[in-house]
Amino acid sequence: MDFKLSEDQEMLRSLARDFLTKECPKAKVRELEADEKGYDPQMWERMAGLGWLGLVFPENYGGTGATFLDLVLLMEEIGRNILPGPFFSTATCALPILEYGDEELKAKFLPQIAKGAAIWTLALIETLGGYEASEIRTSARIGDGQYVIEGTKLFVPNANIASHLLIAAQTGEGDKGITMFIVDAHSLGVEVEVIPTIAEDKQCQVTFTKVKVPEGNVLGNVGGGWDIVEFILDRAAILKCAEVCGGCQAVVEMTNAYAKDRVQFDKPIGSFQAIQHRLVDMFVNVEGLQYLVYQAAWEISVGSPSKLHISLVKAKASEVYQQACLDAIRIHGATGFTKEHDVGLYFRRVKASEFAMGDTDLWRERVAVELGL
Amino acid sequence: MDFKLGEKEGVLRRAIREFAQKEIPSEHFCLLLEEESRDEDWELAMSTSKKLAQKGWLVMAWPKEYGGRAASYWEQMVYGEECGYWGIPGISMGISGVAWVGPSLMQFGNEEQRKKYLPVIASGEPDGVWCTGYSEPNAGSDFANIQTRAIRDGDEYVINGQKVWTSCAHRARWCWLAVKTDPNAPKKHHGISIFIVDMKSPGITVNPLLNYYGVHIFNEVFFDNVRVSASNLVGEENKGWYHLMQSLASERHSIGPALYGSVRRLLEELVDYAKETQHDGKPLCQNPVVRHMLADAAAEAEMLKLFNYQTTWELTQGIIPIYGSSRNKAFGDQLLERISIIGMKLMGAYSQVDPYSKWTKLHGIIQRLYLLFPGISIAAGTDEIEKNVIGQFKLGLPKSY
Numbered sequence: 001m002d003f004k005l006s007e008d009q010e011m012l013r014s015l016a017r018d019f020l021t022k023e024c025p026k027a028k029v030r031e032l033e034a035d036e037k038g039y040d041p042q043m044w045e046r047m048a049g050l051g052w053l054g055l056v057f058p059e060n061y062g063g064t065g066a067t068f069l070d071l072v073l074l075m076e077e078i079g080r081n082i083l084p085g086p087f088f089s090t091a092t093c094a095l096p097i098l099e100y101g102d103e104e105l106k107a108k109f110l111p112q113i114a115k116g117a118a119i120w121t122l123a124l125i126e127t128l129g130g131y132e133a134s135e136i137r138t139s140a141r142i143g144d145g146q147y148v149i150e151g152t153k154l155f156v157p158n159a160n161i162a163s164h165l166l167i168a169a170q171t172g173e174g175d176k177g178i179t180m181f182i183v184d185a186h187s188l189g190v191e192v193e194v195i196p197t198i199a200e201d202k203q204c205q206v207t208f209t210k211v212k213v214p215e216g217n218v219l220g221n222v223g224g225g226w227d228i229v230e231f232i233l234d235r236a237a238i239l240k241c242a243e244v245c246g247g248c249q250a251v252v253e254m255t256n257a258y259a260k261d262r263v264q265f266d267k268p269i270g271s272f273q274a275i276q277h278r279l280v281d282m283f284v285n286v287e288g289l290q291y292l293v294y295q296a297a298w299e300i301s302v303g304s305p306s307k308l309h310i311s312l313v314k315a316k317a318s319e320v321y322q323q324a325c326l327d328a329i330r331i332h333g334a335t336g337f338t339k340e341h342d343v344g345l346y347f348r349r350v351k352a353s354e355f356a357m358g359d360t361d362l363w364r365e366r367v368a369v370e371l372g373l
Numbered sequence: 374m375d376f377k378l379g380e381k382e383g384v385l386r387r388a389i390r391e392f393a394q395k396e397i398p399s400e401h402f403c404l405l406l407e408e409e410s411r412d413e414d415w416e417l418a419m420s421t422s423k424k425l426a427q428k429g430w431l432v433m434a435w436p437k438e439y440g441g442r443a444a445s446y447w448e449q450m451v452y453g454e455e456c457g458y459w460g461i462p463g464i465s466m467g468i469s470g471v472a473w474v475g476p477s478l479m480q481f482g483n484e485e486q487r488k489k490y491l492p493v494i495a496s497g498e499p500d501g502v503w504c505t506g507y508s509e510p511n512a513g514s515d516f517a518n519i520q521t522r523a524i525r526d527g528d529e530y531v532i533n534g535q536k537v538w539t540s541c542a543h544r545a546r547w548c549w550l551a552v553k554t555d556p557n558a559p560k561k562h563h564g565i566s567i568f569i570v571d572m573k574s575p576g577i578t579v580n581p582l583l584n585y586y587g588v589h590i591f592n593e594v595f596f597d598n599v600r601v602s603a604s605n606l607v608g609e610e611n612k613g614w615y616h617l618m619q620s621l622a623s624e625r626h627s628i629g630p631a632l633y634g635s636v637r638r639l640l641e642e643l644v645d646y647a648k649e650t651q652h653d654g655k656p657l658c659q660n661p662v663v664r665h666m667l668a669d670a671a672a673e674a675e676m677l678k679l680f681n682y683q684t685t686w687e688l689t690q691g692i693i694p695i696y697g698s699s700r701n702k703a704f705g706d707q708l709l710e711r712i713s714i715i716g717m718k719l720m721g722a723y724s725q726v727d728p729y730s731k732w733t734k735l736h737g738i739i740q741r742l743y744l745l746f747p748g749i750s751i752a753a754g755t756d757e758i759e760k761n762v763i764g765q766f767k768l769g770l771p772k773s774y
Contacts, residue, residue: 001447002375003686009374069374256768271771276764277757283768284700288676295376295679312672365661367668372644373658 003291005073012066013073019050020081026342032084037161038202039085045116053090054114057098061106062114068235072242072297076290079246082345084201086119086158088243088356092236093120093166096180096228100220105182109164122232123153123167123183123206131233131358133175133226138208140169140179142215147171147181149189149211155355159185159192159204167208168225178225182217183208199352234310235300237357241293241317244353247346248286248324254342255279255328262333269331278327285320292316311366318354325350376682382451389430389452393459396424400736401460402642403635406752407745408462409541410589419499422463426497431464432471435479439487440495446688450630450681457634463497464631467541470494470503472627474549477567477620481608486569490547504545504572506536506594507617514758516551517562517614521596523552525603530554530568532576532599540752542579542592545572555611565613569605576600586744621754622698626688628753629681629701632709636674639712639742642735643667643719650719657719666715673708680704696767703759706750713743 005013023043032038047053056071057063071091078087094113097105112118128135138151149169159165162185171179183190189211192204220228256279259270269275296309325347329336336343354360398417408418425431426440434449435441444452456464465471475494478487494501512518521534532552542548548570555564570577576599579592608616644667647658657663684697716739717724728737728744750756764770 001378001682001686003683005374256770259770268771270764270768271773273757273761273773276768276770276773277760279768279770280760280763284704284763285676287700288673288680288704291679291683292672292675294374295675298374298376308671309675312668312675315668316672316676361665364665364668367671368664371640371667371671373647373664373667 009070009073012070013077015050016052016074016077017081019046020077020083024081024083026082026345029082029084029345033200038158038200039161044085044119047087048114048116051114052087053116054094054110057094057110057114061098061110063110067301068238069294069297069301072238072293075239075242076246076249076293079243080250082247082250082349086121086161088236088239089121089157089162090119091239092122092232092357093164095235096166096219096232097182099231100180100228104216105219109182118163119158119161120164120166121156121158121162122236123156123159123165124229125155126151126153129154129355131229131362133178133229136168136170136178138167138169140171140181140213142171145215147213147215147218149181149183149208149213151208153206153208155195155203156192156206157201157203157356159206160194160202165190165206166219168229171225172223175226176223178229179222180219180225180228181213182219183211183213187211187213197352199349201349201352203352233357234305234307237314237363238293238296238300238310240353240356241289241313242297244317244321245286245290245293247349247353248282248289248321251324251328251343251346252279252282252286255282255331258332275331278331282324282327286324289313289317289320308367308370311363311370314358314363315360315367318350318360321346321353322350378447378451381445382447385448386451386455388428389455389459389461392424392428393455393461396421397459397461400738401462402458402638402736403460403738403742404457404464404631405460405738405741405745406465406468406749407588407590407741409467409544414462415544418463418466419497419502420463421461422466422497424497425461425463426495431466431497432475432491432495435475435491435495439475439479439491446685450685453627453630454634454637454681457631457636458638460635460638465627466494466497466502467504467544469505469541469545469549470501470547473505473620474503474547477549477616478607480619481616485604486607490569499544500546502541502545503547503549504539504542504594506539506542506548506550506570508538509535510537514755516617517565519551519553519565520556521550521552522556523554523566523568523601525554526600528603529600530603530606532568532570532596532601534596536594536596538582538591538752539579539594540591542572542594543581543589548572548594551613551617554613558611562614564611565617566610567607567613567616568601569607570596570599570601574599574601584744584748588744590748618695619693622693622695626684626694626698626701629677629684629698629705632701632705633674633677633681636670636677636705636708636712639716639738640667640671640674642738643712643716646719646735652721663719666718670708670712670715673704673711677701677705677708696763699754699759699762700767702753703756703763706746706756709742709749710746713739713746717743 051064054063140147165183189209191207292313408414429442432441433444523530554566558564576597578595650657684694726732728740
């Protein structure tokens with residue numbers, strides 16, 4: 001048992017913090033929210049240069065061979081700073097390619113991702129908005145050595161700028177009837193429309209009208225798609241929770257600083273117990289969330305993921321984030337309610353992070369199942 | 374970073390499990406800190422503490438010369454978890470001696486005191502049972518406000534005053550007593566000292582204070598010209614406050630792992646109960662509200678586990694976990710409260726049944742816990758005081774009072 005980060009991990013964290021502080025100040029975050037693309041291509045290139053985009057890939061695919069826990073630490077910094085763009089969506093596709101792709105697919109796609117030449121996103125959920133195999137209605141019919149995909153996906157992050165989509169489509173009945181396809185985002189029949197969201201984070205509706213996909217673009221086995229979805233959900237949920245956890249830390253820190261600085265009744269408001277205890281609760285919950293994230297990530301890193309531990313984190317993270325943001329706004333008073341203040345940037349991301357990779361209720365239910373209920 | 378416990382801890386865990394299955398009645402499955410109340414519970418606690426001593430577990434952290442076996446912090450943590458899980462009584466003999474008197478004597482007692490008192494605690498015998506005299510009618514959270522006085526008289530001190538909420542005083546052979554030795558000190562926490570007092574001394578009166586359910590945990594203790602030898606002063610005169618702050622950190626830390634063990638067992642029992650119990654024509658476990666409540670509690674239990682791990686890890690790094698101890702206690706208290714309330718909800722109408730009656734479910738543990746947790750979250754520092762500690766020492770906020 002060891003709670004200490006390795007030297008390399010400390011370095012990754014501090015480099016990431018410095019880079020993001022410098023390259024992506026809150027003015028930049030606001031600019032990218034208003035931007036049509038929602039990301040900064042130059043920054044993306046520099047991130048590739050830092051080795052972030054292929055962090056967990058083996059060296060022969062242009063990566064640095066880091067662990068999943070390292071990736072989690074990076075996501076934590078991304079959440080802490082807020083970095084608009086396709087880092088998460090690309091990672092959620094790269095991980096299953098690494099795990100389920102054959103040699104040809106891996107050699108074709110991973111080096112591209114690592115050098116920043118491809119942007120990926122996962123097109124999974126549909127109009128019902130849930131993460132169940134039964135809710136996948138997009139169909140893929142085979143004929144003439146290719147599949148034809150028809151259907152509509154919702155809340156697909158960054159599809160407006162994606163070069164590739166990883167999509168779940170129905171090739172048969174039930175859980176065994178789902179197959180994952182790699183789709184060139186510029187294929188004929190793919191239409192993308194950005195959904196206006198409160199996080200202004202470029203989630204999209206993607207419509208597939210008779211989109212032709214070569215047979216070779218199936219990831220894993222035909223009918224084996226839901227296993228891949230589960231693989232993605234477990235890992236992407238932890239990445240998302242790491243991002244949430246970073247966001248929580250930023251919110252607690254800015255609020256703590258404000259409580260020491262802001263004077264009312266001739267005293268810093270942080271000296272009042274109504275404020276102090278609220279801050280303590282925020283801080284303790286966020287710290288607990290951080291350990292939950294690290295534990296689940298470490299278990300994935302060493303090859304023994306725990307369904308229970310993964311589910312617990314995702315069931316807890318958004319609750320903690322929401323409460324931390326609400327408390328932070330309350331402690332900041334009217335200032336925290338303004339467009340100019342940073343706390344609102346975080347609060348507006350709470351729901352997006354909850355619904356990414358399954359909401360609190362879905363993961364609570366998974367916890368219940370793991371408990372034996 | 375590494376989230377796996379070692380093989381040594383695994384061996385210990387299995388050994389305790391084996392011991393518990395053999396020695397502990399099956400209706401014990403949660404550590405209820407009220408064993409000093411009923412005579413039969415106390416008898417079981419004391420006979421178990423002797424067995425724990427023989428196993429070398431009771432004070433496993435202590436050096437061999439004082440009856441321990443120099444166990445690692447991780448072993449201590451596992452021991453705490455398992456004792457909580459199995460509800461092993463007697464692990465603390467009324468808590469004071471094992472949990473903080475011993476560690477404090479090792480930190481700032483003298484050699485003579487260590488030799489005299491530590492082996493007796495380590496033996497698990499009734500003469501090793503201690504109580505702690507901190508709170509007074511006008512000194513609760515504002516502990517430095519104590520007024521019980523010790524005045525030097527030759528080779529002795531003469532003690533006068535009153536303590537209150539003194540847990541286990543009616544079972545204890547010794548009292549770990551905080552008194553004022555310099556009432557004129559410029560700051561009120563500068564004039565405090567600690568004494569070891571024999572509870573059989575003339576001039577001591579112990580009056581029971583029953584809780585709202587008639588459970589006898591604490592007492593009021595009166596000191597009327599009680600004479601103690603000057604050699605019973607622990608540490609430096611007037612430095613008691615600083616000694617006690619360290620002592621309290623040990624006390625708070627010792628509670629976390631056992632609390633987690635209890636919580637984990639309670640969750641398991643409640644899951645089984647929900648599966649076996651029909652409500653409105655279907656198993657309780659199919660009720661989404663029940664599923665969600667238990668899932669949320671499980672997430673918090675996992676947080677408590679990791680908090681304990683983190684604090685224990687700090688100890689292995691030579692860090693005194695002042696913040697962590699307060700965090701774990703306050704968080705654990707809130708979790709216990711939550712689980713008690715969930716448990717009572719699951720019991721439905723049976724939640725109102727006397728825990729010892731034939732109508733009770735799950736051996737009455739849930740009701741007993743429900744009746745007990747408000748007290749637990751006050752003992753050893755209220756949650757509000759713990760949050761003050763965290764606010765000041767971890768968040769660097771100005772003192773709030």
